[in-house]
Amino acid sequence: MRVTFIDNLLLEQGADGYHFDLQPHLGLISLLAVLRQGGHQGTLIDPKLEVSSGRLLLDASLYENIAELVLASQPDVVGMTSLGCNFMATAKIAAHLKRRSPDLPVLLGGPHASILDVAVLQRFPQFDLVVRGEAELTLLPLLDSLHSRQFSGLLGITHRSAQGVHRSPDAPLVADLDTLAPAAYDHYPVAQAGQELLRVEAGRGCPFACTFCSTASFFGRRYRLKSAERLCSDLDRLHETYGISHFALTHDLFTVNKTKVREFCEAVAPRGYTWTCSARMDCVDSELLDAMARAGCRSIYYGVETGSPRMQKEVAKRLDLALFWPTLEATSRTGMESIASFITGYPQETAEDQQMTLDLIGEAWIRHADMLTTQLHLLTPEPGTELLDQYRDQLAYDGHISDFNLPALEADDADITRNDPEIFVNHHYYRGVLPRQRHVLVTSVYRALCRLNRNVQRHLLARYNNSLGGFFDDLLSWAGTDADAPSDAPELLQTYLAGRWGAEDYLLSLVRYLLAASDPVRGASGGAAGLPEPRSHSTHPLLQLSPVPPCSGTSMPVRRSWTC
Structure with missing residues (x-):
């Protein structure tokens, strides 16, 4: 089976502009190693690499273009992960995938989906199934069950059927991390990332x-x-x-x-x-x-x-x-x-x-x-926190983009975010x-x-x-x-x-x-690539010492x- 994983679209807003942390997603390359052990083929697509290289633009076309890139890998299954700060990107990419390939199974994992699994499946039909928590012990049995859609007995799975959304008990944690296969770094262009x-x-x-x-x-x-x-x-x-x-x-x-x-x-x-x-x-x-x-x-x-x-x-x-x-x-x-x-x-x-x-x-x-x-x-x-449980009724929205929260790219992003504080609580x-x-x-x-x-x-x-x-x-x-x-x-x-x-x-x-x-x-100073360096002609001591x-x-x- 050909499985394509899609990494987070994560933008880091530093003091000198956006940065892209071009590192392989540790969870996904661990799962790619599991796929390899099980005889499946895996592909990893990192949208950050595509944007930072200029192959894709950070504009309203981005989500659809990422979907096209994923479909070009000819997957039998797509696996996505997301944080709350960029869940809009994950949801929009999945929606474009489903419009183009309605029968393609789209699986979702990661912290955000693991905590909000039921709500995500109820609101977003583009996702077929959520894998909760650590997925190394779940992934291979799940792939074996995808064709029949018989998920009984699988732990850590939340899926949708004609009768509604079903949630199995949590899967066990990986007790001994030494038993995991070495992470598949070879699925990521480490040299190209320049780290x-x-x-x-x-x-x-x-x-x-x-x-x-x-x-x-x-x-x-x-x-x-x-x-x-x-x-x-x-x-x-x-x-x-x-x-x-x-x-x-x-x-x-x-x-x-x-x-x-x-x-x-x-x-x-x-x-x-x-x-x-x-x-x-x-x-x-x-x-x-x-x-x-x-x-x-x-x-x-x-x-x-x-x-x-x-x-x-x-x-x-x-x-x-x-x-x-x-x-x-x-x-x-x-x-x-x-x-x-x-x-x-x-x-x-x-x-x-x-x-x-x-x-x-x-x-x-x-x-x-x-x-x-x-x-x-x-x-x-953050979902799943005591602070949110205490102050949920004090949530408000003002559209301010801070730290890693993804800015609105498509026309309806801001309205969706504003109107769904449960799913987009990070915003x-x-x-x-x-x-x-x-x-x-x-x-x-x-x-x-x-x-x-x-x-x-x-x-x-x-x-x-x-x-x-x-x-x-x-x-x-x-x-x-x-x-x-x-x-x-x-x-x-x-x-x-x-x-x-x-x-x-x-x-x-x-x-x-x-x-x-x-x-x-x-x-200047670590901003966008290709822009000129700042002038350094000043000899003032306060500009030369203790950066x-x-x-x-x-x-x-x-x-x-x-x-x-």
């Missing part, structure tokens, strides 16, 4: 219960990590095949089992590879960090989420913020970089809570110039204590601030008693009373600084220069934008 780093699945599952996160809803709360032997074997295979020596170990919380991490460090150290991972600050210590650095770890992604102790409890993150500075300092001492990620826009968040988060970020800019990257994200409602927001306008302004201007280098950021903060929260308080006060304040964040920042400090202020001149130099339209550290290969694909 110097490859993602490698290190494990699955999260034992924690943050109210805003849906990871445990998909992968379960059972923490699983590949053995050191298996993980090193995966890295060796990729190094031998592609010559790559830098890897992002993908697991939300790599360091929960410190014993297993130490075993991996001992095994991987002689190989000379470098790697990155994700961790909680209360799941590392100085001894473990030293071992990781010696074994080739170059950066760690820490999800801090909020600088407010009250909010840490409210969202059940329950991270002791007293660990923040000691952990950053211990990580820095080893020579590793830290990526500290925060979220704002929680419905319970007060102005004081938000200021504590902003001030922690601002203090980090001052205290850690070179070895720290910070991120600030606008909260996205909505929670009405909360603080006005939505405040959260949008803070995260949008933060994104503009990330286009400045660290020295300019620090000079700016010095005018507000080294308080990023103080800067935003004044900006919010100014913007709230100025009806002519521009909506474009970089322009708003410059207009505000000119009003506060004068049009000839030296700091405003530097801000103007750096924003122009990193303008994704005019061509903002780049995002350095974090293993968290849903958190790589709005970084500084």
Whole structure:
């Protein structure tokens, strides 16, 4: 049987424009390996490759053109995956497939569909069946059953019949990840993607219960990590095949089992590879960090989420913020970089809570110039979370596109999104204590601030008693009373600084220069390919020293934008 998998159309909106994360989808290449073992033929199509190469355009024709590309592979079955942020693309591509080939089975999986399976099949007839959760144990029996459509006995399946939508019990998790076949990276054009780093699945599952996160809803709360032997074997295979020596170990919380991490460090150290991972600050210590650095770890992604102790409890993150500075300092001492990620826009968040988060970020800019990257994200409602259960009746829609949410491409995209908050919940927001306008302004201007280098950021903060929260308080006060304040964040920042400090202020001149130099339209600093590089004739010391550290290969694909 010929099976064509379609990867997510995922756009990353960074400080300098859209980016395409051209990495093979770890779940799909795992399933492709299962297909190979079962004697089936598999094909992987990544729409991001097609758009980034210019073969397809990011416009109203995109979804239909992707469908044509899929049909050209002559599949017997199509398998799709989706996140909530780009489910519109998945649904539209599937609809175009069904219009052209009504009898072609279209299967859907991934976190979004696994949680909203019944609602998806009730609303979207273009999908024939949803495979919930981890599909490695389900895929081959399902393919055997497709022709007869006799799905009784299959676990983890939601399907439609003349009598309605039927949902079988959940399939078991893959208890031992070492038993999985090596992922089929050969189905992805790794060389064409031009990456110097490859993602490698290190494990699955999260034992924690943050109210805003849906990871445990998909992968379960059972923490699983590949053995050191298996993980090193995966890295060796990729190094031998592609010559790559830098890897992002993908697991939300790599360091929960410190014993297993130490075993991996001992095994991987002689190989000379470098790697990155994700961790909680209360799941590392100085001894473990030293071992990781010696074994080739170059950066760690820490999800801090909020600088407010009250909010840490409210969202059940329950991270002791007293660990923040000691952990950053211990990580820095080893020579590793830290990526500290925060979220704002929680419905319970007060102005004081938000200021504590902003001030922690601002203090980090001052205290850690070179070895720290910070991120600030606008909260996205996620299905299958406690937060959504609590605040579902406070959902609202304003059309704002943040982080990875896909912009409207076809004429009816926005109306469909607005009118279906259950399926398109990621495009909505929670009405909360603080006005939505405040959260949008803070995260949008933060994104503009990330286009400045660290020295300019620090000079700016010095005018507000080294308080990023103080800067935003004044900006919010100014913007709230100025009806002519521009909506474009970089322009708003410059207009505000000119009003506060004068049009000839030296700091405003530097801000103007750096924003122009990193303008994704005019061509700069990682923007669109083929555009000219920014001029670098200035000799001002604030433009030459302490650049903002780049995002350095974090293993968290849903958190790589709005970084500084």
